[in-house]
Amino acid sequence: MEGVSEDNNAIYVELAAENLSRALKTAQNARALKVKLTNKHFPCLTVSIELVSVSSSSRMVTHDIPVKVIPRKLWRNLQEPAVPDADVSIYLPVLKTMKSVVEKMKNISNQLIIEANLNGDLNLKIESELVCVTTHFKDLGNPPSASENESEDCSPEQMAEVQVDIRKFLQFLAGQQVNPTRGVCNIVSHKMVHFDLLHEDVSLQYFIPALS
Amino acid sequence: MEPGGRNPCCNHMLNHCPPRERAPTVLSVHGSAQSRAGQCGHGAAACLTACRTTAPGQPTGPPHCRCPPGPLLPHSLPCRPHPPPEWHPWDSPPSPSSASPLETSVFGKAIQALSRISDELWLDPSEKGLALRSVNSCRSAYGCVLFSPVFFQHYQWSTSVDMKNGTKSNLNCKLGIKSLLPIFRCLNSLERNVEVCKIFTRSDKCKVVIQLFCRHDLNSSVYSEMFVGPHEFEFFQIGVDTEITFCCKELKGMLLFSEATHAPITMHFDFPGKPMSLSIDHMLLEANFVLATLADEPSRASSPQSLCLSQKRKRSDLPCSNSKVGKKDSKAMESISSKVAPRKLYADEILSNISALENSGSPIMKRVNSDTEEEPGSPSLRKCKAKKNLMEVMPKSYFCISDIEHLPPLSKKPGFGVE
Numbered sequence: 001m002e003g004v005s006e007d008n009n010a011i012y013v014e015l016a017a018e019n020l021s022r023a024l025k026t027a028q029n030a031r032a033l034k035v036k037l038t039n040k041h042f043p044c045l046t047v048s049i050e051l052v053s054v055s056s057s058s059r060m061v062t063h064d065i066p067v068k069v070i071p072r073k074l075w076r077n078l079q080e081p082a083v084p085d086a087d088v089s090i091y092l093p094v095l096k097t098m099k100s101v102v103e104k105m106k107n108i109s110n111q112l113i114i115e116a117n118l119n120g121d122l123n124l125k126i127e128s129e130l131v132c133v134t135t136h137f138k139d140l141g142n143p144p145s146a147s148e149n150e151s152e153d154c155s156p157e158q159m160a161e162v163q164v165d166i167r168k169f170l171q172f173l174a175g176q177q178v179n180p181t182r183g184v185c186n187i188v189s190h191k192m193v194h195f196d197l198l199h200e201d202v203s204l205q206y207f208i209p210a211l212s
Numbered sequence: 213m214e215p216g217g218r219n220p221c222c223n224h225m226l227n228h229c230p231p232r233e234r235a236p237t238v239l240s241v242h243g244s245a246q247s248r249a250g251q252c253g254h255g256a257a258a259c260l261t262a263c264r265t266t267a268p269g270q271p272t273g274p275p276h277c278r279c280p281p282g283p284l285l286p287h288s289l290p291c292r293p294h295p296p297p298e299w300h301p302w303d304s305p306p307s308p309s310s311a312s313p314l315e316t317s318v319f320g321k322a323i324q325a326l327s328r329i330s331d332e333l334w335l336d337p338s339e340k341g342l343a344l345r346s347v348n349s350c351r352s353a354y355g356c357v358l359f360s361p362v363f364f365q366h367y368q369w370s371t372s373v374d375m376k377n378g379t380k381s382n383l384n385c386k387l388g389i390k391s392l393l394p395i396f397r398c399l400n401s402l403e404r405n406v407e408v409c410k411i412f413t414r415s416d417k418c419k420v421v422i423q424l425f426c427r428h429d430l431n432s433s434v435y436s437e438m439f440v441g442p443h444e445f446e447f448f449q450i451g452v453d454t455e456i457t458f459c460c461k462e463l464k465g466m467l468l469f470s471e472a473t474h475a476p477i478t479m480h481f482d483f484p485g486k487p488m489s490l491s492i493d494h495m496l497l498e499a500n501f502v503l504a505t506l507a508d509e510p511s512r513a514s515s516p517q518s519l520c521l522s523q524k525r526k527r528s529d530l531p532c533s534n535s536k537v538g539k540k541d542s543k544a545m546e547s548i549s550s551k552v553a554p555r556k557l558y559a560d561e562i563l564s565n566i567s568a569l570e571n572s573g574s575p576i577m578k579r580v581n582s583d584t585e586e587e588p589g590s591p592s593l594r595k596c597k598a599k600k601n602l603m604e605v606m607p608k609s610y611f612c613i614s615d616i617e618h619l620p621p622l623s624k625k626p627g628f629g630v631e
Contacts, residue, residue, distance in 0.1 A: 019434045040435075053444060064435040 012070035023047045023063035031058055043067050083194060086186035087160035090116040091141045099173040101135045106166050111211055114193055115161035118142050143184055160187040162210045172206050316409045320396030322357040327389045329355045335385040337369040385413060446476060456484050457506040466490050466501045484508040
């Protein structure tokens, strides 16, 4: 694979996620899948899928998804955001459990508070006029902290919290099809929450900003 | 009541409006947006146009019609729209005015609202605007929506037309609302895709022409192609190189049904424009689906779609994901002559590359591509024509190949094959 040039060894393209997702649906039981950047009168992402068929040979399905190539001068807008130092880092519980809990909470309020401490405790809290609901997750474990300041300044019991839009959090949870090998939640108090999901060969990161 | 059977509600309105000495007989209502390259020049079989100008300061709602419900005389000139096989607006459309965003959904919603009252809709143009009226058969409900002229980008109605027998004819236009409703079924899609909507009618013509000019952004559609080898079929016999285009949505229904019956499907097709048929011949049931295909225009260049799918023309055929071509229908097979000839560019064997989108809902047409330009008069085709009873199966009435949601992304106006 080659990029634009040796110095700029990348190609940035923009496409409608729905088009790619629909094209990939045909690849559920594919033997092989190849993605190419092609030019068929306009730039396309060509997804070639080799399907298993009843006879011994395979069947090829090709989808051409139109894409927009992003010029180099706009690349800096699309760089990975710098991750600020987290106040607390904690391993996530099973995503499915969180999802079922948060789905019920969504009916009560739109604002969700995520708080965690260095003792392996993670709480999900919502509040309304009539009721407060908190779900406690314990003994989750914390990844080894890179920063030395944290262990000095705050006690392990102290919670770092952030309030986010519950729908954004649910979108993140609903999107996960496969349970990650490891999921880390980094909280920057009152500013944002950062999720880092590690699968075998892939890592996915999500940033959800705090509600103002 | 006015003699001549004019809509008495209009007469009633005349008490409030300036007298109409000459009834409007030519109605041309149209709106347009900027035409762009890639604008699809065709619509569905019937096109309904309603356009709207967003002129600031103008009232957007129709004024109140105070006509009480009253008996409507049957008019003397029934005006029933029917979708003609080819669209020739006898009135040349007025030139578009300056571009402005258009909405057909308000017009469509008015028709939907009036459809609750009755199965018939009166179209009544005047200098006040275009009125849509409806009264139910037991005279217990009446509805009227008057669109003022500024609702439309261009609203033109003219004086009565001289008939051949010397009389003057006024526009008395009653439409079957069931013909109009399907056009407005998908208002969301209308808002997104329709750029211009035109309505034409004349009192001496027995139809209302409604045209939808849609926009299809070629650069955002997905193109898909699937190759299925002949060995995947139980029976594969092709006589002629062919490329056919038909609507995916209708095929999907048939495929789902065949999965339920676990029966093989037989597919017969001919050159573009001729219908194709899908049939299931089961012990307990028999099913036949006939779909129209797009006809080839003589000057037709390759569509952008086929250019995009410019892979090598491999040997492949019919787009059955789970079904196989049955071998039971041997009599039908006669129609497609099969010549055992070595593969070459102008071989008699059909080279079919079908684009199939298995799970996707994007508006893709299935194409069966060929490398050759088949002359309609070629001997093998004539043979097909003579023998097959596909034409017998084909209903006599014209029908539309696709609905608004699934218009093919072609920029040219196709002629549908009609028997």
